[in-house]
Amino acid sequence: MSAVKKIAVLTSGGDSQGMNAAVRAVVRSGLYFGLEVFGIQRGYHGLIHDDIFPMDLRSVGDIIQRGGTILQSARCMEFMRAEGQQKAAEILRERGIDGLVVIGGDGSYQGANKLNKLGIRTMGLPGTIDNDIPYTDFTIGFDTAVNVVVDAVNKLRDTMSSHERSSIVEVMGRYCGDIALHAGLASGAETILVPEVTYNMQEVADRMRNNFEKGKRHSILLVAEGVGRGEDIGKLIHELCPDYEPRVTVLGHIQRGGAPTPFDRNLASRLGDFAVRKLIEGESGKACGLVKGELVLTDFDIVVNTKKEFNMEMYELAQRLSQ
Ligand SMILES: Nc1ncnc2c1ncn2[C@@H]1O[C@H](COP(=O)(O)OP(=O)(O)O)[C@@H](O)[C@H]1O
Numbered sequence: 001m002s003a004v005k006k007i008a009v010l011t012s013g014g015d016s017q018g019m020n021a022a023v024r025a026v027v028r029s030g031l032y033f034g035l036e037v038f039g040i041q042r043g044y045h046g047l048i049h050d051d052i053f054p055m056d057l058r059s060v061g062d063i064i065q066r067g068g069t070i071l072q073s074a075r076c077m078e079f080m081r082a083e084g085q086q087k088a089a090e091i092l093r094e095r096g097i098d099g100l101v102v103i104g105g106d107g108s109y110q111g112a113n114k115l116n117k118l119g120i121r122t123m124g125l126p127g128t129i130d131n132d133i134p135y136t137d138f139t140i141g142f143d144t145a146v147n148v149v150v151d152a153v154n155k156l157r158d159t160m161s162s163h164e165r166s167s168i169v170e171v172m173g174r175y176c177g178d179i180a181l182h183a184g185l186a187s188g189a190e191t192i193l194v195p196e197v198t199y200n201m202q203e204v205a206d207r208m209r210n211n212f213e214k215g216k217r218h219s220i221l222l223v224a225e226g227v228g229r230g231e232d233i234g235k236l237i238h239e240l241c242p243d244y245e246p247r248v249t250v251l252g253h254i255q256r257g258g259a260p261t262p263f264d265r266n267l268a269s270r271l272g273d274f275a276v277r278k279l280i281e282g283e284s285g286k287a288c289g290l291v292k293g294e295l296v297l298t299d300f301d302i303v304v305n306t307k308k309e310f311n312m313e314m315y316e317l318a319q320r321l322s323q
């Protein structure tokens, strides 16, 4: 006997590659297990404005390979307030929707937790490129974003080497340094600046310049946006070493686009199906994650009050290997 009969799915916050694969998994698994499944357009904004429609098997065809989200996404200020959250819960009740899957990042989880406390059975899937959600090793979209960064750094290396220049590459991640860390190790960046690790600007500048004295033909510095703007870091380095002028590239929203990698598609598919099965079993108020290869559920209350641990071992390895 299923604890839910009608479920809905929405995507919220910054979109991420693989959100479509997650929507597909929720819809197809829900229908497979005999539930009615609804899509909510534009995240919490669409929920508050009753922009809700039934989804069938074909409505999620041809999307597993696409970036973005067919449900579209939004950052909704109205939902930040208690009245907005109550309105959302009432709309779901009026429609007889007894289960909700929220695909989004840490902010979306805060909202999902509030809906859950208003009596709506809610599950969260980690959809964000930032990888800033604890109790899952990876978020949906992170792997694709890292691939985008590595591809860009490969291209920058070509031209930087020809001119014996150095490059500063600013990447996303909000307050989390994971995109910079993983892309930095994978692309052999000489310096990685992340908000989780303090640094001395003079040492950074010396390290960048010394790379050329050591015989390198280029030098790459990856800076997570949580540290500051690449442009400002570039100016500071130039002030400290006037004979030296790095070029700055801001990758921006390119990191959120493109076809999701197989890793992100499979992560999204597994988590989407898991969320549906757990709703059917009567679970609620939980975030779905993948930890050491195992699917896990963790209370929203714990997830939203925990900061994701930074992988210092990996950071030190990147430093050792980029000498
Ligand atoms: N503390 C909160 N309480 C209720 N809803 C929230 C809260 N924080 C964020 N939200 C909702 O979730 C949406 C997405 O959050 P945001 O932080 O922008 O993106 P993400 O979920 O990707 O981290 C917000 O626009 C808002 O509607």
Ligand SMILES: O=P(O)(O)OC[C@H]1O[C@](O)(COP(=O)(O)O)[C@@H](O)[C@@H]1O
Pocket: 013, 014, 015, 105, 106, 107, 127, 128, 129, 130, 172, 173, 174, 225, 256
């Ligand atoms: O798309 P916007 O509104 O410009 O926001 C940019 C922010 O969104 C992100 O790309 C994704 O963040 P969220 O998943 O928390 O929404 C961040 O890395 C970045 O800081």
Ligand SMILES: [Mg+2]
Pocket: 013, 105, 106, 107, 128, 130, 132, 174
């Ligand atoms: Mg976020």
